[in-house]
Every structure is written in structure tokens, then in C-alpha cells.
Amino acid sequence: MDITETHVHTFGIEVILTEDGKTTPCCVHGPTLLFEKVSKAGEKGRRFFACSACRDRKDCNFFQWEDEKVSEARLLAREAENQSKRPPFSHQEYFTRFRTFSSLPLNEKIFCQDCQVLLLPGEHEAHSSHRSTSITPAQLTRPSVLLRPLDNKKSNAQYLFTDRSSHFLLDTLAALGYRRVLCVGTPRLQELIKLRNLEQKHEPMKSLLLDIDFRYAQFYSQDEFCHYNMFNHHFFGGESSSAILQTFLTECDGEKVVMVADPPFGGLVSPLANSHVKCRSANSNNSVAADMPMMWIFPYFFEPRILECLPSFSMLDYQVDYDNHPLYKHGKTGRKQTPVRLFTNISPRDVVLPEEEGYRFCSVCERYVWSFNKHCAKCNTCPSKDGREWKHCSTCKKCVKPSWRHCQSCGRCALPDHPCGHSEGKEGCFNCGSLQHKRKSCPLKGKHRINRWDRAFSSPHCAGMVQYLHDLTCSFAICVCVSLLPL
Numbered sequence: 001m002d003i004t005e006t007h008v009h010t011f012g013i014e015v016i017l018t019e020d021g022k023t024t025p026c027c028v029h030g031p032t033l034l035f036e037k038v039s040k041a042g043e044k045g046r047r048f049f050a051c052s053a054c055r056d057r058k059d060c061n062f063f064q065w066e067d068e069k070v071s072e073a074r075l076l077a078r079e080a081e082n083q084s085k086r087p088p089f090s091h092q093e094y095f096t097r098f099r100t101f102s103s104l105p106l107n108e109k110i111f112c113q114d115c116q117v118l119l120l121p122g123e124h125e126a127h128s129s130h131r132s133t134s135i136t137p138a139q140l141t142r143p144s145v146l147l148r149p150l151d152n153k154k155s156n157a158q159y160l161f162t163d164r165s166s167h168f169l170l171d172t173l174a175a176l177g178y179r180r181v182l183c184v185g186t187p188r189l190q191e192l193i194k195l196r197n198l199e200q201k202h203e204p205m206k207s208l209l210l211d212i213d214f215r216y217a218q219f220y221s222q223d224e225f226c227h228y229n230m231f232n233h234h235f236f237g238g239e240s241s242s243a244i245l246q247t248f249l250t251e252c253d254g255e256k257v258v259m260v261a262d263p264p265f266g267g268l269v270s271p272l273a274n275s276h277v278k279c280r281s282a283n284s285n286n287s288v289a290a291d292m293p294m295m296w297i298f299p300y301f302f303e304p305r306i307l308e309c310l311p312s313f314s315m316l317d318y319q320v321d322y323d324n325h326p327l328y329k330h331g332k333t334g335r336k337q338t339p340v341r342l343f344t345n346i347s348p349r350d351v352v353l354p355e356e357e358g359y360r361f362c363s364v365c366e367r368y369v370w371s372f373n374k375h376c377a378k379c380n381t382c383p384s385k386d387g388r389e390w391k392h393c394s395t396c397k398k399c400v401k402p403s404w405r406h407c408q409s410c411g412r413c414a415l416p417d418h419p420c421g422h423s424e425g426k427e428g429c430f431n432c433g434s435l436q437h438k439r440k441s442c443p444l445k446g447k448h449r450i451n452r453w454d455r456a457f458s459s460p461h462c463a464g465m466v467q468y469l470h471d472l473t474c475s476f477a478i479c480v481c482v483s484l485l486p487l
């Protein structure tokens, strides 16, 4: 499937996926993405390059107009800056350090919490004023527990699976017969695979982690981890690193391979989909690879965008939850329910969702659904997306959220306090962009400010920010602090 040169609207800004082979300037996170501002009237604005990975200028302030002439001196300065931000050791060096560290006596196994590094004997002195802790061999096998989750919500959003979700994923993949798992932004899944292999109770699985968090290079060999940016399919380790992916996918000996990706929610869908396709087709000699099975973990309100980019995918009702996400947990109802779901090209009827957690099989839809997702005979589907029980509106001829009422003057279902008669105009709430209310009644006022593209981009100073708000008809938004917020 070819999704290059697709234009995806994101609140006044389009991401323009450039043709393969066309280079863009690089920031420290690899090739930048090309953006274009689109005015309300649909006029095209000036195009510019900005960082693919960071949605906050504070994290990466790269900005360049597409037609801008950049002086030699600035290019050199940029290159020097990119160099200076590289990790202090190469992956090879990190792994040699890991070997040395593993062989140290227990009382010398020290981890510096401030620097997030495993310390070798000669290095304790330099970190003596830092917070440090001694490490057991068991802790060494659980880097995702040891390492502090990157708290930079906007760029990294390191939300780690609960045991419930990670075990469900692994059990499901094993039951489906997969023996190789490409873990894209899922360090905890990779960790669980390795731990299970040690138990020797299950058939062994191979895994390869691709993640932008270079701290993992301290724990995994070059065959197990690649420093990778999933928004531009960039391997920081260059060709030798991308060759590892290729080998992983090619050396199959009949072992079924699957890819599992859990990108930060602030991410733009089309560049992600583009990278996922590139990842899956990295296996050069196998046409099957283009249709390699995949699970993409993302909030349900991205369903239309994901399906637009990957039409063979479907969304499953399974609710993924995270240990360190303060708000969204499994099993809660309504707005406290986790909005995170699985998108997959694996046949939904084959993915068995656990009955004891409240899922059931709908024999009409031929898939497992959440218990509150009742089949509607008129729509001939189990319609609920958000986990609540939806109800059928005979005028709209579709099922809608339980809180919506049919409005005669708007001719559609909406929240009871919607700005009536304004559904055609785009004058929603100035704070969060919702069309359902005005700024004075914004539930997020004072708490969070939701950045709208057209406001964020009204000053060139903010133009490096890649920030968007999801589909306005949903009940969640993504705030500038990139927490998911109920609306």
C-alpha cells in the first residue's frame, strides 16, 4: 500500500509525507517532517520543516521554512549541535558495560538514579553526590521497572502496561502462534518475553525492541534493541542498525512474526502509519511481509484516522491500561475508563478477549466485545466505541453516545447543552475546540489549555510545535500537556 504524499488534515496543519528518497533537513531526532499551514478557506500556506518526534519546542526547537536558504555556517552549527546531543556511549560500549556490570559482586552493582546509568567500579566517585541504589540480578532483567519513566509527556509519554495488559498481549500472541515479536515502543512487552523465555515453560519467542529511549541500550545487545524514531523510521545507529531489523524479519525459519507498537498518543497518525508500513516491509525478499500482522495500541478516537491510513485494520474492544497513567484504568466506567484500544489487521474473531474481565463474543459481528457494547439490530453492529452502552436514534439512523439527545433544529444528535444551530459553523470553544460548548462553559477551563493548531501556529515562535486535538465529536481531548482529558 502506498501512503506517501498523503495529506492529512490536522487542525489547520497538514503533515506532508514526502516521497521516499527525498531528504529533509535533520534535527537531533533524524529527518524532520514537512508541514503546511492551511487556512480556513482552504488556502495553502507556507511549508516548513519541524521535528518529527517532539511536539514541544522546548524539547526540540528545529524550525526551517521549506524555501529558506540556510547558510553554510548555520548548517555546521546545526550539525555540531546534533553531534553534541548524541548519547555518551555507543550501543556496543553500553553492552560491554552491561557484561562487566553483570559480573560484579552484588555490593558493587550500583545504579545512579539521577543519571539513569549502571555504574562501573571506577565511576562511583563521580556520582557520589547523586542518588544511587544497589541492584539485584532480578532488577537487571526488568529495566522498565528500574528506569524512571520518561516524564516528558509531550514527546515520550512513557506509559507502561499493567501486568494485566502485558500478560494479555503476550498470551494472545503466543496463542495465535507468533514466535517473533517486533516491539515498537513497547519495552515492557520485550521484557516480559525475555522473562518468560527464562522460565522455560513456554515455547521460546524472539523479540526486537525499537524505541527512542536510548537508556535501554544499557540492558540489551544490538540484536535486541535498536535506537529508533518511529515518526520518521530513522535508525540512529545507521545502516548496521536497520540491517538488524531486516535480519530479524527475514530469518524466519517458518516462525510467525508480529509487530506490536504503542506510540505516544500525541503522535501524528499518518507518519506513524507510514513508518509502520516501512517496518513491516523491511523484509526485502518476502511479499508476505507487507501484510505482516500488527497490533497498534492507540486511543479509540483515532479510529477514523487509523483506518484511513490502514484500511485493512479494525479496532478491538480490549481496554489497554497503564501502571503509571493516573487517570485511566481498566474496569472503570464512563469517563474514567481507559480510552486505549488495539488496532489490528489480525482477524478480530481470532483475538479472544477474556470473559472473566467482561468481554463476550458477538456471533453477528464475529468479534469479542465489551459487555456494555450491546448489538444493535438496526445498525447490525456492536456500535459502542468508548465502552458505554450506546443507544439507537431512529432519526439519525445510527447509534449514538448515551449522553446525546436528538436536536430538531440541528437535525442530529448532540449533547443537550450544545451550541444549538452552530453545528455548521466552526465556532466551537476557544479553549478546547469542542463544538459542543462555548469557552465560558468549557469543562477544561483553568485546568488545561488545549492548543488549537491555528492558534499555536499564529506565531512563528510556536511553529515547531506539533500539537493537535483529536476529532471533535469524541469525548476525549489531548491537552498541551499531552494528557488525555475527558471532555
Ligand SMILES: C[S@@+](CC[C@H](N)C(=O)[O-])C[C@H]1O[C@@H](n2cnc3c(N)ncnc32)[C@H](O)[C@@H]1O
Pocket: 053, 150, 155, 156, 157, 158, 159, 160, 161, 184, 185, 186, 187, 188, 189, 190, 210, 211, 212, 213, 228, 229, 230, 231, 262, 263, 264, 265
Ligand atoms: C506509550 S509508551 C508505550 C510503552 C508500553 N506501553 C510498554 O509498557 O512497553 C511509548 C513508548 O514509545 C517510546 N517512544 C516515544 N517516542 C518515540 C519515537 N519517536 N520513536 C520511537 N519510540 C518512541 C517511548 O520511549 C515509550 O517506550
Ligand SMILES: [Zn+2]
Pocket: 027, 028, 029, 030, 051, 052, 053, 054, 059, 060, 061, 062
Ligand atoms: Zn527533533
Ligand SMILES: [Zn+2]
Pocket: 112, 113, 114, 115, 116, 126, 127, 130
Ligand atoms: Zn549520577
Ligand SMILES: [Zn+2]
Pocket: 362, 363, 364, 365, 366, 374, 375, 376, 380, 381, 382
Ligand atoms: Zn455485534
Ligand SMILES: [Zn+2]
Pocket: 376, 377, 378, 379, 380, 383, 391, 392, 393, 397, 398, 399
Ligand atoms: Zn443502532
Ligand SMILES: [Zn+2]
Pocket: 393, 394, 395, 396, 397, 405, 406, 407, 411, 412, 413
Ligand atoms: Zn439523532
Ligand SMILES: [Zn+2]
Pocket: 407, 408, 409, 410, 411, 414, 418, 419, 420, 421
Ligand atoms: Zn441544536
